[in-house]
Amino acid sequence: MAFSESASAVITSRSNARIKQLRAAFAGQARLSGGLVAIEGDNLLNEALRSGMVLKTIFISERRELPRSVPKSVEVLWLANDIFASVVETQSPQGIAALLVPPVHKLDAVLEKTPLIVVAAGLQDPGNLGTLIRSAEAFGATGILSTPGTVSAWNQKALRASAGSVFRTPVVAATLEDLSSLKSQGIQIAAAVAEDAYKVIPAHKADLSQPTAILIGNEGSGLSDELLALADIFVTIPCPGRVESLNAAIAASLLLYEAAQQRAASSKTKA
Ligand SMILES: C[S@@+](CC[C@H](N)C(=O)[O-])C[C@H]1O[C@@H](n2cnc3c(N)ncnc32)[C@H](O)[C@@H]1O
Numbered sequence: 001m002a003f004s005e006s007a008s009a010v011i012t013s014r015s016n017a018r019i020k021q022l023r024a025a026f027a028g029q030a031r032l033s034g035g036l037v038a039i040e041g042d043n044l045l046n047e048a049l050r051s052g053m054v055l056k057t058i059f060i061s062e063r064r065e066l067p068r069s070v071p072k073s074v075e076v077l078w079l080a081n082d083i084f085a086s087v088v089e090t091q092s093p094q095g096i097a098a099l100l101v102p103p104v105h106k107l108d109a110v111l112e113k114t115p116l117i118v119v120a121a122g123l124q125d126p127g128n129l130g131t132l133i134r135s136a137e138a139f140g141a142t143g144i145l146s147t148p149g150t151v152s153a154w155n156q157k158a159l160r161a162s163a164g165s166v167f168r169t170p171v172v173a174a175t176l177e178d179l180s181s182l183k184s185q186g187i188q189i190a191a192a193v194a195e196d197a198y199k200v201i202p203a204h205k206a207d208l209s210q211p212t213a214i215l216i217g218n219e220g221s222g223l224s225d226e227l228l229a230l231a232d233i234f235v236t237i238p239c240p241g242r243v244e245s246l247n248a249a250i251a252a253s254l255l256l257y258e259a260a261q262q263r264a265a266s267s268k269t270k271a
Pocket residue numbers: 191192193194195215216217218219220221222223235236237238239244245246247248249251252
């Protein structure tokens with residue numbers, strides 16, 4: 001332990017109140033964690049710091065040094081190795097975790113510029129949501145709307161799959177009314193559907209360079225009738241193979257790639 005970093009004692013008890021708070025944050029129990037979110041490991045910590053997240057507390061195993069990148073203003077608590085290992089989720093913990101204040105975004109946050117929005121409509125696999133958020137950032141989406149029933153973007157698996165993109169890409173909880181309000185703001189609603197049926201167009205023939213919200217459906221049941229009824233267009237990624245559908249995050253990524261290509265081409269034409 002780098003005693004020069006902190007004069008505070010090492011926490012050795014599992015029933016310590018701060019350990020309970022960290023455990024609650026890892027379990028997604030917002031009421032018990034005081035609304036704070038837990039992150040674990042050097043990569044996510046570095047991503048959080050470079051993204052300007054507000055860190056409240058660093059929990060560090062006594063076997064490690066405190067990284068120099070941690071601002072002096074952040075509270076640091078040292079933990080006995082076994083206490084650290086018992087509270088975090090990974091099998092081979094890196095010995096560092098943190099509690100941070102998750103940013104809360106409003107609908108306006110995703111409406112900047114020429115909106116390219118992904119609507120995560122009932123995604124339940126946190127790995128899929130995290131991957132979708134990572135692709136959304138990669139392809140320049142303005143943000144993600146998540147409908148009721150979608151897993152939290154701050155779930156531990158979602159956080160890890162997003163590889164830090166969740167710190168920089170707004171994820172906003174949205175109702176059906178919010179989604180229908182997009183139409184009145186000139187944003188077309190493109191429902192992503194797996195089957196090539198009547199009125200469904202292949203993604204490369206749809207105009208995704210205009211303000212667009214792409215609806216991605218639940219892993220098992222796809223898009224609900226209510227959401228399909230909102231759609232202005234139905235787009236599909238043609239699959240010559242014999243699969244019935246693509247994974248939700250892969251479908252979102254391919255559609256975002258197509259939208260990014262079209263936007264790049266249309267800005268070249270305008271220049
Ligand atoms: C695993 S699929 C759901 C499959 C579900 N059985 C269904 O009937 O839609 C999850 C979501 O990914 C999107 N998706 C999957 N394959 C697609 C494809 N080939 N083209 C466009 N979107 C697709 C759709 O939004 C779909 O709701």
